[in-house]
Amino acid sequence: MRNENKVWEAILDKIYEVQREVLEKISSSLSLEKPYSASVTTILHCYTRARFDKKYGLYRPIPTNINTLLGLLFDFTIKVVLQGYPPPDHHYVKEYEDSDGNKYTIHAGPDVVLGDEVVELKYTSMPLEKIPLEHHELQLKIYMNILDKSGRLVYLTPYGVKEIYYSREEALTDREVAELARQFFIEKKSPRYDWECQYCLYKSLCPLYRKPEEVSQQEP
Numbered sequence: 163m164r165n166e167n168k169v170w171e172a173i174l175d176k177i178y179e180v181q182r183e184v185l186e187k188i189s190s191s192l193s194l195e196k197p198y199s200a201s202v203t204t205i206l207h208c209y210t211r212a213r214f215d216k217k218y219g220l221y222r223p224i225p226t227n228i229n230t231l232l233g234l235l236f237d238f239t240i241k242v243v244l245q246g247y248p249p250p251d252h253h254y255v256k257e258y259e260d261s262d263g264n265k266y267t268i269h270a271g272p273d274v275v276l277g278d279e280v281v282e283l284k285y286t287s288m289p290l291e292k293i294p295l296e297h298h299e300l301q302l303k304i305y306m307n308i309l310d311k312s313g314r315l316v317y318l319t320p321y322g323v324k325e326i327y328y329s330r331e332e333a334l335t336d337r338e339v340a341e342l343a344r345q346f347f348i349e350k351k352s353p354r355y356d357w358e359c360q361y362c363l364y365k366s367l368c369p370l371y372r373k374p375e376e377v378s379q380q381e382p
């Protein structure tokens with residue numbers, strides 16, 4: 163008997179291949195100067211982290227903790243179950259304008275599109291009663307706006323599973339999406355959520371680091 167790495171290395175190679183493409187798309191869609199442009203997930207997180215990532219190229223295609231790994235495996239498995247292999251790549255773009263006339267191009271890459279529904283898959287270690295998490299709901303509701311579809315959040319957690327349906331009328335409005343984009347591009351909100359700092363690669367180097375009042379209040 164001996165410890166080996168053959169199968170896990172094959173799994174990591176596949177994750178690396180898939181995640182590198184995803185991160186390249188997120189990076190190439192990001193413009194922090196006019197004309198403003200970013201992915202939905204980017205505008206729902208810390209501006210400074212996005213700026214550091216862009217500037218220093220610190221995108222990580224390989225998960226460095228078990229929850230991220232479980233999330234990627236869950237995403238990939240369910241995408242294949244629902245859409246076949248290889249799962250299709252979904253990419254949609256829409257432009258928004260805020261009340262000051264600033265324009266933002268927002269890129270959506272939903273996990274699954276099934277008929278008139280957009281489906282987002284989430285793995286989290288949060289207890290079921292704290293689900294849905296706010297940033298997951300916002301992400302889905304922006305996708306619903308961009309695709310003009312109803313939506314569904316599908317959760318896997320260590321405590322059980324949950325599935326939440328949102329009718330088309332529950333999508334964010336254009337004005338609400340523009341406001342979120344304005345908070346990111348113009349206000350440069352850093353962090354967007356206090357909990358972000360504890361998971362951030364730059365926490366030891368960032369003067370804006372904020373100690374969360376309640377650790378594990380939420381998580382990515």
Ligand code: SF4
Binds near residue numbers: 209358371
């Ligand atoms: S430490 Fe906090 S404020 Fe600084 S980049 Fe990371 S998430 Fe943003």
